[in-house]
Every structure is written in structure tokens, then in C-alpha cells.
Amino acid sequence: MRSEGILIVVSGFSGAGKGTLMKRLVEKYDNYALSISATTRVPRPGEENGREYFFLSREQFEKRIADHALIEYADYCGNYYGTPRDYVERELSLGHDVILEIEIQGALKIKEQYKDALLLFVTTPNAEELRRRLSGRGTETEEVIKKRLRRAAKEAEGIEKYDYIVINDDLETCVKELHGIISAARHAPGRNEEFIEKMRRDLEGE
Amino acid sequence: MRSEGILIVVSGFSGAGKGTLMKRLVEKYDNYALSISATTRVPRPGEENGREYFFLSREQFEKRIADHALIEYADYCGNYYGTPRDYVERELSLGHDVILEIEIQGALKIKEQYKDALLLFVTTPNAEELRRRLSGRGTETEEVIKKRLRRAAKEAEGIEKYDYIVINDDLETCVKELHGIISAARHAPGRNEEFIEKMRRDLEGE
Numbered sequence: 555m556r557s558e559g560i561l562i563v564v565s566g567f568s569g570a571g572k573g574t575l576m577k578r579l580v581e582k583y584d585n586y587a588l589s590i591s592a593t594t595r596v597p598r599p600g601e602e603n604g605r606e607y608f609f610l611s612r613e614q615f616e617k618r619i620a621d622h623a624l625i626e627y628a629d630y631c632g633n634y635y636g637t638p639r640d641y642v643e644r645e646l647s648l649g650h651d652v653i654l655e656i657e658i659q660g661a662l663k664i665k666e667q668y669k670d671a672l673l674l675f676v677t678t679p680n681a682e683e684l685r686r687r688l689s690g691r692g693t694e695t696e697e698v699i700k701k702r703l704r705r706a707a708k709e710a711e712g713i714e715k716y717d718y719i720v721i722n723d724d725l726e727t728c729v730k731e732l733h734g735i736i737s738a739a740r741h742a743p744g745r746n747e748e749f750i751e752k753m754r755r756d757l758e759g760e
Numbered sequence: 761m762r763s764e765g766i767l768i769v770v771s772g773f774s775g776a777g778k779g780t781l782m783k784r785l786v787e788k789y790d791n792y793a794l795s796i797s798a799t800t801r802v803p804r805p806g807e808e809n810g811r812e813y814f815f816l817s818r819e820q821f822e823k824r825i826a827d828h829a830l831i832e833y834a835d836y837c838g839n840y841y842g843t844p845r846d847y848v849e850r851e852l853s854l855g856h857d858v859i860l861e862i863e864i865q866g867a868l869k870i871k872e873q874y875k876d877a878l879l880l881f882v883t884t885p886n887a888e889e890l891r892r893r894l895s896g897r898g899t900e901t902e903e904v905i906k907k908r909l910r911r912a913a914k915e916a917e918g919i920e921k922y923d924y925i926v927i928n929d930d931l932e933t934c935v936k937e938l939h940g941i942i943s944a945a946r947h948a949p950g951r952n953e954e955f956i957e958k959m960r961r962d963l964e965g966e
Contacts, residue, residue: 675949681962700966707963713956718947721955731947738944741924741937743881749927750919756887757913760906 559585559646560739561668562653563661566676567706569687571722572655575676578729579653587650589642592618595633608638626656626663637664651736658712665715672739674732675716679723681706765791765852766945767874768859769867772882773912775893777928778861781882784935785859793851795860798824801839814844832862832869843870857942864918871921878945880938881922885929887912 566572580586592608594615603609610618615634618624627636637654645652654664664671678684684706688699713719718735722728743750772778786792798814800821809815816824821840824830833842843860851858860870870877884890890912894905919925924941928934949956 677959681959681966684963685966703963703966707960707966710956710960710963714949716949718944719949719952719956720947731943734940735944735947737937738924738941741926741941743920743922743925746925750916750925753883753887754913754916757890757909757916760887760891760909760913 558745559587559649560651560736560745561642561646561664561671562586562651562736563664563671563673564653564655564676565658565661565673565709565716566722567678567684567709568702569684569706570676570678571687571725571728572676574725575722575728575732576653576655578725579732582729583733585649585651587645587652589637589645589652589654591635592624592627592638593633593635595635610634625667626660628657628660658709658715662712662715670742670744672718672736673716674735675713675719676722676728677713677719679721764951765793765855766857766942766951767848767852767870767877768792768857768880768942769870769877770859770861770880770882771864771867771915771922772880772928773884773890773915774908775890775912776882776884777893777931777934778882780931781928781934781938782859782861784931785938788935789939791857793856793858795843795848795851795858797841798830798833798844799839799841801841816840831873832866834863834866864915864921868918868921876948876950878924878942879922880941881919881925882928882934883919883925885927 564572564576576588580588590604590606590608592610592615594610594612597603597607597609601607612634615636618636618638619627623639624636625639625642627634637656637660642652642654656664661673665673678687685699685703688694688702720728720731720735739745770778770782782794786794796810796812796814798816798821800816800818803809803813803815807813818840821842824842824844825833829845830842831845831848833840843862843866848858848860862870867879871879884893891905891909894900894908926934926937926941945951
């Protein structure tokens with residue numbers, strides 16, 4: 555039914571498991587392409603240019619901003635992060651569904667430019683579970699956990715801007731639900747204009 | 761995630777196989793309740809009151825109109841057809857997803873009253889297949905088939921008013937798609953207001 559891919563923006567609380575979900579989704583189904591962000595931050599050990607991120611200098615990044623080569627970008631803790639337009643548009647035109655993992659401001663900027671983008675919000679089943687997962691990492695102080703929970707409370711204000719909300723309780727169930735939601739979106743009339751037009755023409759001709 | 765059921769309105773071309781689809785959907789999954797229409801037409805041999813239709817006299821039907829006991833109704837070929845409100849609302853409050861099979865005017869009347877209703881349009885893969893299915897019944901004259909195709913052309917004008925369009929090529933595939941679309945709808949923020957509110961309250965408390 556479709557020709558062009560769907561642009562999927564995934565946001566959610568830090569600790570809700572977005573990264574694992576996206577990885578599993580791409581592994582399990584072959585229609586997805588995971589977008590790679592550009593950043594000016596220094597690569598961490600083990601990170602590879604073009605795999606985790608495209609690592610750019612500030613000058614390179616700012617040239618891309620000026621060239622409108624980024625769909626959205628943000629300055630976070632003194633480093634730029636952004637979504638390269640060329641990769642996204644090429645993959646969409648090939649009929650692949652492109653997934654971006656991004657926070658709410660970026661998500662809304664994307665929706666402005668791609669009105670058919672599907673905005674998904676991932677959450678834990680409840681707040682205690684979020685706290686448990688953030689603590690469970692064992693690497694953070696109580697102060698950092700508190701700060702993340704406050705940030706989550708802030709992020710929760712924007713949930714209604716999303717098209718769908720998905721609860722990540724069991725990973726496999728959640729991956730199936732995400733895939734189901736994206737598959738359903740293919741049936742929107744706006745994504746089937748050619749089919750509808752042809753049907754109309756042919757029915758008039760009958 | 762949900763408490764109240766989803767109201768599902770199914771329309772589509774005569775010959776697209778709506779009836780068979782609905783029957784199979786209700787057989788295969790246990791969350792659906794099929795709404796039964798009220799009508800003033802005379803029962804056909806084998807039809808039972810409360811199974812195919814609620815058979816009413818014109819007086820009874822008009823009293824129901826006056827009492828706002830019908831969500832929508834239409835006068836078609838001299839007989840009334842309508843959707844009883846009590847059954848639909850009872851089933852929704854029990855958390856069942858209620859399916860109505862209805863044409864576009866009725867579908868839009870329902871959307872006015874139930875803004876969360878899900879409007880689905882069923883079509884054949886193309887116009888030739890629709891003609892084939894209408895002819896295949898073998899019971900209709902060429903004139904009747906032409907008339908139905910013209911009606912289909914008219915119905916096709918309203919497809920964009922529907923939330924989703926489903927192609928009935930293979931029955932089982934189509935039933936799964938319908939179920940997938942309805943399952944995805946449960947993830948809309950508007951259907952999860954309680955969950956979102958609780959999450960917010962609890963995050964603020966953390």
C-alpha cells in the first residue's frame with residue numbers, strides 16, 4: 555500500500571529503555587533504519603564514527619546548520635547534537651521506516667517539518683519502576699537519580715503531544731506493540747493517496 | 761492500559777466483504793461486540809429478532825428517535841435503520857470494543873457524538889476486483905452491478921474522512937490488520953488519560 559517510508563520519532567523517560575527497544579525493533583523486523591545523529595562531543599572509547607554518531611568539529615556542525623543539512627539540532631551541555639537530513643530523506647524515499655530517538659523539543663521540530671511523522675513516547679509502567687531502573691544501574695548517586703526523576707516529571711508534561719504512548723514492561727511485548735502501531739499507521743488515508751485516487755478513477759470508469 | 765472500550769465504525773464498498781470480515785473478527789478475538797441495528801423492515805425467512813436486527817414497528821422506531829435512544833438512523837428505501845444507544849454504551853462501559861457496520865453518513869454522525877470513535881473503510885484491492893465480486897454473486901443483473909459501482913464511486917469520495925483504510929484481499933490478513941489497527945488505537949494519549957495523570961502525580965512525588 556505504501557511507497558514512502560514512515561518517519562518515526564521515539565522519545566521517553568531516561569531509564570524507560572528506548573535504546574534497547576530500538577535495537578530490538580531493528581533486529582527483529584527488516585523495514586527499519588535507525589538514524590545516526592551528528593555531534594560535536596568527543597567519541598568515547600569504543601565508539602565509531604558513523605556507527606554511534608557522526609563526529610564533527612564545531613565548524614563542520616555549524617556549516618551544516620547554515621546549510622539546513624540538519625532536520626533539528628540542540629546544544630546540550632556545551633555540545634551540539636543533530637539529525638542529518640540527507641540520511642533520513644534517502645531512507646524514506648527507499649521506502650524504509652526511519653527511527654529517530656530524540657527528546658521532546660526535537661520531536662516537535664520534526665513534526666513541524668514532517669507532518670506525517672509518527673511521535674511515540676516510551677514509558678515505564680509506573681514511576682516506582684522508573685526509579686528502580688535508574689537506581690538499578692548502580693552507577694548513579696541519589697542526587698543524580700533525583701535530578702533524572704525531576705527531568706522525567708518535566709518531560710511528562712508533553713506526553714499529549716505524542717501520537718502514541720507505549721509502556722515498556724516486557725521488552726518483547728513492547729517491541730511487538732511498537733511494530734503494530736507503526737504498521738497501523740500505514741493504513742491512514744494520507745499515506746494512501748495514490749491508491750485512493752486510482753480507485754476513484756477506476757470506479758468512475760466502470 | 762484501557763478502561764472503556766473503543767467504538768469502531770466500519771464502512772466500505774458493497775462487495776468489499778465487510779460482513780464476513782466482522783464475523784471473523786468477532787470469532788477470532790474475544791474483545792469485540794457486534795452492534796445489532798434496529799429496523800422497521802419485515803424480517804426475511806430465517807432472520808431472528810435480536811440476532812440479525814431488532815425488528816420494530818414504525819411507531820416503536822419513531823418513539824426511539826424522539827427519545828434519543830438511537831445514536832444514528834436513516835430512512836432507506838422506505839424503511840428505518842438505526843443504532844440503539846443503550847447496547848453500544850453498555851458494552852463500551854464493560855470495556856468491550858463495539859463494532860458498527862454502517863455507511864458514511866451514519867459514520868460521520870457517530871464521529872460527531874463520539875469523537876474517539878475509530879472510522880475504518882474497507883475496500884477491495886482495486887475496482888476490477890470489486891466488479892468481479894459483485895458479478896460473482898451471480899444473482900445480479902448488469903444493470904444492478906453498474907448501479908452498485910456508481911454507488912461505490914460516490915462512497916469513494918468520502919474515504920479521507922475515515923481514520924484508516926483497509927484492503928480486503930486475503931480475509932485472514934485483513935482481519936489481522938483490522939485487529940492491529942484497533943489495538944494500536946488503545947495507545948493514543950487520549951485513551952490513557954488516567955495513566956498519564958497518575959504517572960505525573962507520582963513523578964512529582966518522587
